[in-house]
């Protein structure tokens with residue numbers, strides 16, 4: 329028998345995550361100069377890493393031969409201090425994506441159910457599948473999570489409910505009132521996971537930490553990959569009541585986050601200048617695209633994050649044609665949004681280039 333017959337069936341059935349196309353790969357395949365390529369496909373920070381983080385990285389290199397502090401004491405203390413919580417409320421992850429996996433390790437099995445919205449971040453479905461759990465998808469009218477319907481979908485087998493706020497790839501938010509109603513309906517056997525990867529871009533962010541302080545079954549996920557510009561280092565964190573964090577700590581690898589990432593994150597978290605500049609650039613870029621799409625009669629989803637979803641006809645074709653001209657966007661067929669592409673907000677020059685190339689592709 330072939331080796332796959334001895335593997336877990338859920339792993340065989342899995343469709344692997346397709347990340348944004350890397351610049352180097354695109355350059356190789358199309359014979360382009362990497363420096364001429366614009367990547368607006370993975371919601372990265374177009375201004376680069378926090379300058380304070382870069383300094384901290386250089387300093388941390390001298391200790392690269394020493395295992396990191398697996399408990400991440402300094403960084404967790406700093407995060408907890410900023411949030412007026414205790415270090416026991418914080419866990420670090422190899423990207424916040426790892427914390428999604430730790431939650432699944434801790435709470436899922438073949439009888440368990442995970443609830444998410446129809447156009448939710450695809451990693452939730454991937455993880456549910458990997459753990460053999462049942463993935464329950466709830467409709468999201470106008471691309472907005474319907475938290476009342478998601479609460480209605482809770483059964484005695486539900487363990488995790490994922491709420492990406494704002495969501496990727498839609499950029500939409502849920503209202504503070506909807507969150508309040510939802511949290512009040514949480515049973516003792518289920519955890520609400522508020523994935524706040526784009527939290528720092530919000531104008532009026534919801535206060536989910538209030539529920540953490542109240543000891544509700546709630547965890548908040550945040551990351552250094554987006555506004556702080558440290559996606560390559562893979563570091564994020566979870567914030568929850570200590571009873572939840574204690575369990576997740578058992579499920580992680582001893583050295584799941586590395587020392588260089590910890591040092592960079594520690595510097596980035598209080599780099600208010602870089603955060604403010606990134607946010608201002610993002611607001612300007614969102615306004616630029618909203619006006620451009622309105623002028624061109626292209627349907628788009630108003631976004632609260634650092635990317636925008638726009639309807640362009642055959643999204644796979646537009647993706648490929650834009651690629652040939654050196655602009656990498658994200659096709660959305662993996663989300664069954666075949667007519668849409670997602671464009672990350674870049675610098676003004678990158679936004680202009682992406683729009684010019686989109687125009688040329690759509691005029692063909």
Ligand SMILES: *Cc1c(COP(=O)(O)O)cnc(C)c1O
Pocket residue numbers: 371422423424425426449492495496523525550551552553554559562563564
């Ligand atoms: C980008 C993103 C993350 C963050 O992933 P990292 O593993 O921290 O890089 C998490 N959730 C959503 C919805 C995202 O879009």
